[in-house]
Amino acid sequence: MKEICSFSLKDLKVWMEENGEKAFRAPQIFDWIYAKDAQNFDAMTNMSKEFRAKLANEFSFPVLKLLKTQESEDLETIKYLWELPDQKRVESVLIMSGDRRTVCISCQVGCPARCAFCASGKEGLMRNLSPAEIVEQVLHINRSLKGKGERVSHLVFMGMGEPMENYDAVVKAIQIFNAEEGLGISQRRITVSTVGVVEGIHKLAKEELKVNLVLSLHAPNQHIRKKIIPYARKYPFEEVIMAMEAYSRETKRDITYEYTLMEGINDRPQHAEELAQLLSGKQCTVNLIPYNPVDGLRLQRPKREAIEEFREILEQAGINTTWRYTKGKDIAAACGQLALQKS
Numbered sequence: 001m002k003e004i005c006s007f008s009l010k011d012l013k014v015w016m017e018e019n020g021e022k023a024f025r026a027p028q029i030f031d032w033i034y035a036k037d038a039q040n041f042d043a044m045t046n047m048s049k050e051f052r053a054k055l056a057n058e059f060s061f062p063v064l065k066l067l068k069t070q071e072s073e074d075l076e077t078i079k080y081l082w083e084l085p086d087q088k089r090v091e092s093v094l095i096m097s098g099d100r101r102t103v104c105i106s107c108q109v110g111c112p113a114r115c116a117f118c119a120s121g122k123e124g125l126m127r128n129l130s131p132a133e134i135v136e137q138v139l140h141i142n143r144s145l146k147g148k149g150e151r152v153s154h155l156v157f158m159g160m161g162e163p164m165e166n167y168d169a170v171v172k173a174i175q176i177f178n179a180e181e182g183l184g185i186s187q188r189r190i191t192v193s194t195v196g197v198v199e200g201i202h203k204l205a206k207e208e209l210k211v212n213l214v215l216s217l218h219a220p221n222q223h224i225r226k227k228i229i230p231y232a233r234k235y236p237f238e239e240v241i242m243a244m245e246a247y248s249r250e251t252k253r254d255i256t257y258e259y260t261l262m263e264g265i266n267d268r269p270q271h272a273e274e275l276a277q278l279l280s281g282k283q284c285t286v287n288l289i290p291y292n293p294v295d296g297l298r299l300q301r302p303k304r305e306a307i308e309e310f311r312e313i314l315e316q317a318g319i320n321t322t323w324r325y326t327k328g329k330d331i332a333a334a335c336g337q338l339a340l341q342k343s
């Protein structure tokens, strides 16, 4: 069976035409699913019983099952654990900050990138998510917010998985998120985070939707980057930076580099100086993320003073920095802590 939430509006119109149905059924179905929150085809009462039965025969919906949620102590972060049709599991995180309701989405079960500091890739990649499995994470969370008169406002592909390694499904999901008849989330409020897959970055620059792209840099040079990010062997430092700069030129989006600070590995003043030199005069922001402890890894989060000194060196060199205040730590929902849940 096909998954209805894997269809963009355009795909669904084509399907209707090919199956002897009227194209206007497609926006009607979108409206039921994404605006009216129908939870099955039977609820779509402005369509004939016969047609609804046909849809239910052809398409599966919904495909995600919510297994549990966990709220952080400050109530600002909620982690959702989903079960997929094949019983595999993935997580998403809702982060509530001021007016923002940001969902951190997973795009794969596991991750092929296997970065040294991240929980998601510890066991490698198990499989890609379909567009529906990506879209429904947001659809369900949106529904839970509706009761409070709120809605998902921002999306970040920073959960499990490497978006560029599940490119087509991620782009399809973005089209559905963005469509007015879909979730209506503006392209400026959607952010893709990549470990640095050069051809993926170039390809994304050519898409009609210009989303924000951030690079997981985490090092001031190839030597250190290679030690903590296996993908750096295939996609060397300079090439990745050049690809990001090209993305920024083509899309007119600002560049953001993420930099997870790990004690003794990439957090020393000389690392900050090297990074400052590399980026000086360039229009970009460095988002500093203190390492979040992952079970079984012997890495350490730097002391606060070391983080502040690192930041100061970059700021002195005229480089914008943000310090990501990591939310949801007590429920292991912070960056890089989404893991394969077993029980």
Ligand code: SAH
Pocket (backbone or CB within 6 Å): 113, 115, 117, 118, 119, 157, 158, 159, 161, 162, 163, 193, 194, 195, 196, 215, 216, 258, 259, 260, 289, 290, 291, 292, 293, 294, 335, 336, 337
């Ligand atoms: N595959 C994508 C998305 C990964 S998660 C990417 O590599 O960008 C989003 C961010 O969290 C990445 O920058 C990632 O490097 C970072 N991250 C992973 N594990 C972390 C940890 N334990 N502590 C802090 N940040 C981490």
